[in-house]
Amino acid sequence: MRHGQSRRAFLSNVGRGMVVASVGTSVAHEMGLVSRGWADEMTDRPLQFGDREPLVRFMQETPAAALIPALGQKLKDGVGLQDLLTAAALANARAFGGEDYIGFHTLMALGPAWHMSRELPAALQPLPVFKVLYRNCDRIAKTGGLGKETLRSIEPQSQSLESTSLRDASRKLNKSEAERILATLAQAGPANAFNALLMEVEDETEVHRVALPYRAWDLMGIIGQDHALTFLRQSLRYCVDAEARPHSTATRDALAHVMSEFHLDTRQPGDRIPDDQWVEETARLLLSSQPADAAAAVGAALADGISPDAVTEAAAVAANQILLRDPGRPQKYASDNKPAGSVHGDSIGLHCCDAVNAWRNIARVADDRNRFAAAVLSAYQVARDRIVPGTEGERFIDREALPHAADREQVKESERGPLLAAAEEAIRGRDQRRTVAVLEKLLSRGEAEQEIVGLLRRFAISEDGALHAExxxxxxxxxxxxxxxxFRANQLLALGRVTASAFGYPAPGYDETRELLRVS
Incomplete structure (x- = not known):
């Protein structure tokens, strides 16, 4: 499976930054050291995207009501689906700059929609992508259209920088200075900027703060790195805005303590792979501990040579259990598309799973210091989310995970076909508990896994998902x-639960895309 760049590729181009800094971006472009996209982004003028600009403007100018047939015509004219997705990502970045809730959620959905399209037959591949492009254009139109321009080109810093300069400027709420520092760091390549940005991201474990930089990095693996600075700026701006709001320093303090106590700033990550029992016991520990204690426990494990991937795997197992034990949205937080008892959208379990997944992927591609930090914070994340919202300290680990014994007893079907039909019926009936019980029985038979994936993917495309389906x-x-x-089957059980929760809220633009593609 592809996880963006390899660590070697991620770190390979740092040395060129010294040359770029000495000759300037224009000359560096002529020398072939940076692309025209990089050079254009580092000058103080409106942010333009070179040869891609006409298609980017199309994404900002086209009303959502006219978008699907216009996209169909673009495909007929020979414009590739990947080019359309790239233009949408750039339009989103210029319009929102990481500062619009629906906007940055849409950006984070573009990469997943592309990956989802790769799982489909060629004729159906536009379905998940067009769904997100529709959401993108609709939001741009509602917030100003082509006139909405949050990001402009920026000039890099000219003075020397410390390793913490970007984080220091962000903590001081100096957004323009922080962006100039990021541009300077980016002269040494996207990896250099990304690693510096992570030091600011790691000040807190809020899900959007964590997922946005990883999803942006993954997106660059799809559309290329010519405009990497644009995508990283969105994450930086989100972090600076978060610094301006009242917040605790508990996360950054806990991380600093663990990194110092176990000398993780100067160690190289170990490669010890513990057994399944260690992963399961560590997951239970994270679900039972205070956040700082969980961070310290995995810090000790990392210092003892346990692989960061094993630590984040335990965190992923624990996060999955939060989703399978979640009582659902309380009535007081219910809304039209997220009713009481629902777990799709911004539920605590889904958010925890997405955040831990981002930490896991960051730990696979970052430098050594940030690999350690991501592993520690994946544990901190789970422990922070271990308490059921709206209760007097009830822990998720003390609740029974789905499927409950009573739900298992109600599954009378025994053959593959009837069980698959029962799963779809339960999803359409929004019956989360029965969906999970039926899927568990199917998976326990060791069959129909691909059919289950196809069923859940179909609904992930057709339903709105409250910004989180893709x-x-x-x-x-x-x-x-x-x-x-x-631990693999539990991932599909959790997805089945979320799918049943999200059913009944069709995605805007989906039916029109099906008609365009002549899908029955």
């Missing part, structure tokens, strides 16, 4: 590809 589907896909067989 991203969570991708989270589960990535976890299933890397997690141990013992």
């Amino acid at each position: 991203k969570y589907y991708r989270t589960v896909t990535e976890e299933r590809a890397t997690i141990r067989p013992r």
Whole structure:
């Protein structure tokens, strides 16, 4: 499975930054050291995207009501689906700059939608992508259209920088200075900027703060790195805005303590792979501990040579259990598309799974210091989310996970076909508990896994998902590809639960795309 760049590729181009800094971006472009996209982004003028600009403007100018047939015509004219997705990502970045809730959720859905399209027959591949492009254009139109321009080109810093300069400027709420520092760091390549940005991201474990940089990095693996600075700026701006709101320093303090106590700033990550029992016991520990204690426990494990991937795997197992034990949205937080008892959208379990998945992937591509930090914070994340919202300290680990014994007893079907039909019926009936029980029985037979994936993917495309359908589907896909067989089935059970919760809220633009593609 592909997880963006390899660590070697991620770190390979740092040295060129010294040359770029000395000759300037224009000359560097002529020398072939940076692309025209990089050079254009580092000058103080409106942010333009070179040869891609006409298609980017199309994404900002086209009303949502006219978008699907216009996209169909673009495909007929020979414009590739990947080019359309790239233009949408750039239009989103210029319009929102990481500062619009629906906007940055849409950006984070673009990569997952692309990956989802790769799982489909060629004739159906536009379905998940067009769904997100519709959402993108609709939001741009509602917030100003082509006139909405949050990001402009920026000039890099000219003075020397410390390793913490970007974080220091962000903590001081100096957004323009922080962006100039990021541009300077980016002269040494996207990896250099990404690693510096992570030091600011790691000040807190709020899900959007964590998922946005990883999903942006993954998106660059699809559309290329010519405009990497644009995508990383969105995450930086989100972090600076978060710094301006009242917040605790508990996360950054806990991380600093663990990194110092176990000398993780100067160690190289170990490669010890513990057994399944260690993963399961560590997951239970995270669900039972205070956040700082959980961070310290995995810090000790990392210092003892346990692989960061094993630590984040335990966190992923624990996060999955939060989703399977979640009582659902309380009535006081219910809304039209997220009723009481629902777990799709921004539920605590789904958010925890997405955040831990982001930490896991960051730990696979970052430098050594940030690999350690991501592993520690994945544990902190789970422990922070271990308490059921709206209760007097009830822990998720003390609740029974789905499926309950009573739900298992109600599954009378025994053959593959009837069980698959029962699963779809339960999803359409929004019956989360029966959906999970039926899927468990199917999976326990060791068959129909691909049919289950296809069923859940179909609904992840057709339903709106309250901004999270594509991203969570991708989270589960990535976890299933890397997690141990013992814990793999639970990923599909959780996705089944979310799918049943989300059914009945069709995605805008989906039916029109089906008609365009002549899908029955």
